[in-house]
Amino acid sequence: MLKSHGCGELRGEHAGQRVTLAGWVHRRRDHGGLIFIDLRDSTGLVQVVFHPEEAAEATAVASDVRAEFVLQVRGDVVARKAGTENPDLPTGAIELQAGEATVLNASETPPFPINSDTEVGEAVRLRYRYLDLRRERMSENLRLRHRIVKFIRDFMDDRGFLEIETPVLGLATPEGARDYLVPSRVHPGSFYALPQSPQQWKQLLMVAGVDRYFQIARCYRDEDLRGDRQPEFTQLDVEMAFVEEEDVLVLTEDLYASMAREFASERSIPSPFPRITFAEAMERWGSDKPDLRYGMEIADLSNDVRGTEFQVFSRAIEQGGRVRAIAVPGGTDTARREVDRLVDMAKEQGAKGLVWVQFLAAGDGASDRLEGLTEEDVRSPVGRFFTPEQLGELGTACGARRGDMLLIAADRDAVTSKVLDVLRRHVADAQGLASPDEMAFAFITETPMFEFDEDEERWSAVHHLFTAPWEEDLGLLEQDPGSVRSHAYDIICNGQELASGSIRTHRRDVLERVLHTLGIGLEEARLKFGHMLEAFTYGAPPHGGIAPGLDRTVALFAGERDIREVIAFPKTKSATDLVMNAPAPVTAKQLREVHIELDDEAEEALEDRAAPTVERPSEAWGAAE
RNA sequence: GGCCCCGUAGUGUAGCGGCCUAACACGCCACCCUGUCACGGUGGAGAUCGGCGGUUCGAAUCCGCUCGGGGUCGCCA
Numbered sequence: 001m002l003k004s005h006g007c008g009e010l011r012g013e014h015a016g017q018r019v020t021l022a023g024w025v026h027r028r029r030d031h032g033g034l035i036f037i038d039l040r041d042s043t044g045l046v047q048v049v050f051h052p053e054e055a056a057e058a059t060a061v062a063s064d065v066r067a068e069f070v071l072q073v074r075g076d077v078v079a080r081k082a083g084t085e086n087p088d089l090p091t092g093a094i095e096l097q098a099g100e101a102t103v104l105n106a107s108e109t110p111p112f113p114i115n116s117d118t119e120v121g122e123a124v125r126l127r128y129r130y131l132d133l134r135r136e137r138m139s140e141n142l143r144l145r146h147r148i149v150k151f152i153r154d155f156m157d158d159r160g161f162l163e164i165e166t167p168v169l170g171l172a173t174p175e176g177a178r179d180y181l182v183p184s185r186v187h188p189g190s191f192y193a194l195p196q197s198p199q200q201w202k203q204l205l206m207v208a209g210v211d212r213y214f215q216i217a218r219c220y221r222d223e224d225l226r227g228d229r230q231p232e233f234t235q236l237d238v239e240m241a242f243v244e245e246e247d248v249l250v251l252t253e254d255l256y257a258s259m260a261r262e263f264a265s266e267r268s269i270p271s272p273f274p275r276i277t278f279a280e281a282m283e284r285w286g287s288d289k290p291d292l293r294y295g296m297e298i299a300d301l302s303n304d305v306r307g308t309e310f311q312v313f314s315r316a317i318e319q320g321g322r323v324r325a326i327a328v329p330g331g332t333d334t335a336r337r338e339v340d341r342l343v344d345m346a347k348e349q350g351a352k353g354l355v356w357v358q359f360l361a362a363g364d365g366a367s368d369r370l371e372g373l374t375e376e377d378v379r380s381p382v383g384r385f386f387t388p389e390q391l392g393e394l395g396t397a398c399g400a401r402r403g404d405m406l407l408i409a410a411d412r413d414a415v416t417s418k419v420l421d422v423l424r425r426h427v428a429d430a431q432g433l434a435s436p437d438e439m440a441f442a443f444i445t446e447t448p449m450f451e452f453d454e455d456e457e458r459w460s461a462v463h464h465l466f467t468a469p470w471e472e473d474l475g476l477l478e479q480d481p482g483s484v485r486s487h488a489y490d491i492i493c494n495g496q497e498l499a500s501g502s503i504r505t506h507r508r509d510v511l512e513r514v515l516h517t518l519g520i521g522l523e524e525a526r527l528k529f530g531h532m533l534e535a536f537t538y539g540a541p542p543h544g545g546i547a548p549g550l551d552r553t554v555a556l557f558a559g560e561r562d563i564r565e566v567i568a569f570p571k572t573k574s575a576t577d578l579v580m581n582a583p584a585p586v587t588a589k590q591l592r593e594v595h596i597e598l599d600d601e602a603e604e605a606l607e608d609r610a611a612p613t614v615e616r617p618s619e620a621w622g623a624a625e
Numbered sequence: 626g627g628c629c630c631c632g633u634a635g636u637g638u639a640g641c642g643g644c645c646u647a648a649c650a651c652g653c654c655a656c657c658c659u660g661u662c663a664c665g666g667u668g669g670a671g672a673u674c675g676g677c678g679g680u681u682c683g684a685a686u687c688c689g690c691u692c693g694g695g696g697u698c699g700c701c702a
Binding site for chain 2: 027029030031032033034035036038045047049051052053066067080081083084086088089092109110111112113115116118119120121122123124126176177178196197221222223224225226227229348349462463464490497500547549572573574576578
């Protein structure tokens with residue numbers, strides 16, 4: 001080894017020892033004689049002192065060294081002189097008196113500072129990801145991710161789960177996301193698909209008699225990206241045989257509660273995790289993944305406004321919709337411009353409009369209840385349709401006080417839910433209502449089995465087609481698919497879905513009826529799912545599972561908003577890798593081998609293909625090899 | 626695929642028709658400084674404003690296209 005200790009490991013008790021360290025020059029403080037260097041490696045930082053009188057050669061080396069040079073130093077660990085300790089540093093009680101120093105490698109000045117957490121543009125960070133990962137925040141995220149993965153492996157192992165790898169080269173699936181395809185050289189015209197998840201493999205493992213399976217599995221989806229979506233991401237894939245919904249939920253709660261204790265002991269979690277049905281979540285928050293850290297629940301005002309002459313409300317109700325609202329605390333202070341913005345946001349979500357009512361704050365000491373309101377106490381575009389008392393009653397129904405603002409939407413439930421959910425989250429964000437010290441876990445259960453796809457005019461599976469419908473709803477499968485409940489469930493936290501799973505249909509007859517409802521004919525089913533249908537005829541055990549998103553889970557514990565911050569080498573929004581510059585064209589020979597021909601669009605795109613925007617000084621260097 | 630935002634020295638920002646011969650901070654280079662730890666001091670180098678085209682007497686500033694990054698809706702679980 002080129003070093004005897006990690007830089008960050010040294011403590012007072014090491015004083016007097018002779019050690020060898022190796023690491024990067026984090027920062028250099030040259031006093032024109034005496035030189036201090038903060039040496040950094042994966043374990044942390046330590047201060048190295050170079051005394052010109054005691055180690056002239058080493059000091060000469062130190063004076064030529066620059067940021068990010070790789071340096072090896074041999075010397076004595078000494079307690080710092082009284083008054084020169086640094087309490088901000090774990091190693092601040094001691095320092096290394098350099099005896100010898102060797103430059104193991106020089107470094108160009110990095111494109112952005114490694115030794116400070118200055119904000120740097122995404123593109124530059126991704127282009128030089130290996131340098132970005134050297135920075136404290138990123139290296140801590142990598143470390144946390146490792147600890148979480150290790151924790152999960154130990155946790156699953158303790159409970160008798162077997163980690164089994166499944167193929168990456170598989171079969172394209174007709175349902176769900178777009179597949180990444182891999183052309184076959186040996187079978188001209190045929191393609192593998194990268195797995196969107198190991199869903200079918202893990203169910204086959206259940207048929208194989210593996211009672212308890214898990215895998216830290218990479219999944220691939222060729223869809224447009226977001227801050228919380230990458231083309232390749234990682235799931236903790238879990239499946240169990242001979243279980244019911246309750247068993248999976250209990251395991252999942254145990255896992256997340258344990259992780260929260262281990263990695264976020266300072267944050268509060270609910271115990272037990274609330275169970276909320278899908279229908280209740282939509283009713284109270286308009287979302288299947290509500291942020292439960294704050295209130296502003298949706299109230300149904302339909303009965304209060306049923307007979308109103310304000311047609312926006314009455315007509316919406318006549319047409320089968322409802323009038324629903326949330327009360328924004330302190331919303332009366334909202335500037336007119338911001339209120340207009342809320343109206344625009346509502347329209348973007350498909351609402352025809354948004355009615356708002358502001359209840360002006362009462363004078364000092366007066367009650368803030370919505371009683372005895374006068375014209376002056378209320379501000380609203382629909383003021384002339386309602387008396388102040390009527391508006392006050394609407395407000396009271398929403399739990400509003402004086403000073404608050406009602407946001408009222410009138411439409412089909414699908415629209416009002418979506419609109420009020422977006423507004424609720426927006427307002428909470430703007431007002432900082434969500435406490436960072438809270439992790440509001442909850443399960444969402446009784447998810448509908450199907451939803452109607454308006455575009456394709458057919459039913460599609462909300463979770464996926466192997467999900468088991470409720471036994472008591474089986475009769476509705478053909479007549480009223482929309483009201484069939486399923487044994488699909490999600491675990492959510494702070495407005496994010498962390499995992500979803502289900503009890504599967506292990507019976508072939510039920511699976512065939514589900515396929516029928518989805519409009520997948522027997523012939524097509526045999527072609528795409530024949531292996532599953534077949535496997536289920538050989539004594540498939542009842543089984544079910546769940547698949548937590550690992551990236552989101554780590555991001556949650558790391559306090560990161562964006563899963564890119566917890567992935568070592570993420571891709572940009574356009575699914576490119578800025579480090580390697582992938583994807584890239586391949587040679588004509590490679591294309592011929594896999595029997596692929598480019599169309600005109602592809603040829604044109606290759607001609608216009610932009611040179612890398614960021615200069616690559618190292619390219620000439622690489623080309624010489 | 627639609628809509629929106631951004632693109633100025635190495636990094637982060639300012640400038641938003643002529644005052645820009647492009648400013649500031651950090652970084653970088655040189656010199657000075659023996660106890661600092663975001664060390665300090667003095668001096669200096671460094672961008673023609675992502676690219677292309679247009680408007681204008683005049684463009685970093687306005688317009689169009691394009692490339693790249695990001696957000697959002699669709700898509701995706």
